[in-house]
Every structure is written in C-alpha cells, then in structure tokens.
Amino acid sequence: MYTVLLIEDELALGMIVKDSLEVRGFTVLYAADGVAGLAMFLQEHPDIVVADVMMPHMDGFSLTQQIRQTDLDVPILFLTARSQTADVVRGFELGGNDYLKKPFSLDELVVRINALLRRTIGSRSRVAESDWVYIGRYQFEAHKQKLSLDGQDVLLSHREAELLRHLYEQRNHVLERNAVLMALWGDDSLFNGRSLDVFITKLRRHLRDDPTVQIVNVRGIGYKLIV
The missing domain is CATH 3.40.50.2300 (Response regulator)
Known part of the structure; x- marks a missing residue:
C-alpha cells in the first residue's frame, strides 16, 4: 500500500x-x-x-x-x-x-x-552506478546534480540531471525521443516534447566548453550524446 x-x-x-x-x-x-x-x-x-x-x-x-x-x-x-x-x-x-x-x-x-x-x-x-562519471572533460555527479569542468561547478536542475543521466547511459547511441518522454514525463505529448527540447538546449549550453562532447539530433528518432 x-x-x-x-x-x-x-x-x-x-x-x-x-x-x-x-x-x-x-x-x-x-x-x-x-x-x-x-x-x-x-x-x-x-x-x-x-x-x-x-x-x-x-x-x-x-x-x-x-x-x-x-x-x-x-x-x-x-x-x-x-x-x-x-x-x-x-x-x-x-x-x-x-x-x-x-x-x-x-x-x-x-x-x-x-x-x-x-x-x-x-x-x-537498478544496480547503483558510480558516484560520478566523466563526460569528455566534464565530471558529472548525477545524485548531486553537479557538472564540473576545470574546478568550476554548475548545479543542474533536477530534470537536467535526469535527462543527462539518460543520455550518458545511451552515450554514442540514439536515445529515442518517445522513450525519454515516457521515462521522465510520463507521456509523449507535443507539449512535453517542447519541454524536452528546452532541456536539451540547456544541456548543450552546459557542455559547450568541451568540443569533443555533443548532443546531436537524430531526425525523426531522438538524440545522441557523442563523447
């Protein structure tokens, strides 16, 4: 209960x-x-x-x-x-x-x-993951919602951290748009799709200081975190 x-x-x-x-x-x-x-x-x-x-x-x-x-x-x-x-x-x-x-x-x-x-x-x-992982030169601590580069920390929002964790788990593979909408929002409505686009844009800004890290659109399917 x-x-x-x-x-x-x-x-x-x-x-x-x-x-x-x-x-x-x-x-x-x-x-x-x-x-x-x-x-x-x-x-x-x-x-x-x-x-x-x-x-x-x-x-x-x-x-x-x-x-x-x-x-x-x-x-x-x-x-x-x-x-x-x-x-x-x-x-x-x-x-x-x-x-x-x-x-x-x-x-x-x-x-x-x-x-x-x-x-x-x-x-x-799920089996517990490491406390932190590297995404290119960035150190990502999902539980603390923190992204670090060269001693500089950025505190992510709860939803940003969740989305980045999903992208990292599928790194160098396509994360399907509908799958992440269902996982994080509970439905794949157009409105939630627009919210997802907003958070993808925010993550790209957070990761822009390492050119080896990219979040690319895979047209008609979803996104790929390339590391």
Whole structure:
C-alpha cells in the first residue's frame, strides 16, 4: 500500500481527492498549505507527493525546492491551473515529475500516480552506478546534480540531471525521443516534447566548453550524446 501526501488548499477538492484515492487503496496524508505539507513530508516520508502550485504560506514550486534538498527520488506531481509553458518548465526544473491541469479527472490522476510510482520503483531497483562519471572533460555527479569542468561547478536542475543521466547511459547511441518522454514525463505529448527540447538546449549550453562532447539530433528518432 502506497502513501500519498496530498497538499491542496481548497478543502472541498482536497477531501474529494483524498476519499477517491483511499477508495482505490492508497493511504493519504492531507495538508492544506505548503508549510504544513513540508513538515508532514519530513516526518512521514510518503511514497509520492501530489501538490497544488498556488498555495498560501509556501507555493508548490518552493515546496519542491525544499523537498529536493533532502530527497531527490520521491515523485512529485503538480496540480495546477497554470499551463503556461514557462510555468511548467520551471516546475520540471525545480524537480517536479509531472503535472495535471485543473479541472482534472480523478481517474487520470490515479493513472499518473501509478505511472510515477512504477518509474520510481524501477529506478530504485537498478544496480547503483558510480558516484560520478566523466563526460569528455566534464565530471558529472548525477545524485548531486553537479557538472564540473576545470574546478568550476554548475548545479543542474533536477530534470537536467535526469535527462543527462539518460543520455550518458545511451552515450554514442540514439536515445529515442518517445522513450525519454515516457521515462521522465510520463507521456509523449507535443507539449512535453517542447519541454524536452528546452532541456536539451540547456544541456548543450552546459557542455559547450568541451568540443569533443555533443548532443546531436537524430531526425525523426531522438538524440545522441557523442563523447
């Protein structure tokens, strides 16, 4: 039985979602604002966090930043009325794993929660990798979300580090676009595809000081990290 931490300031909606998830077999912890939600997260260590973005005291983005300081793995799903590309990209950069636009279907929420839990379990069950690897002249520490070159460190966002890890695992081979969208976003919609393009552009900037390292487009298929 999985434990869901639900953080939603609309009490009526929160109770509806809580009851619906409990009927489906989840244990649900409920908090009405970001500060209370963070305290509950640190105390209870839930399997997944479902959080509204616009909340009093601490919004969902700030909450995610705080959570990622202590836990890089727990999946975080945003409930949001904000669907601007910049807002969604920012949520992913801070460490969110998925988002669901209000109003939403409870069935879709359950599907997305289960998909995130499956991906997290699969990730945790893999054989542990080295603490750091070389990508050309760069030293990459995925767990610390850090890329280093000649003593200079760049802190990556959670999503940048996840994407670079996937590229590195398939280095010198094609990483299929649909596969990475499903692995990191949970679906391969056009909107998420655009978000992926944004993160690829960011990684290219981070890696531009070593000309032996390139991320190239493989038209119609995906990307290749050439080292």
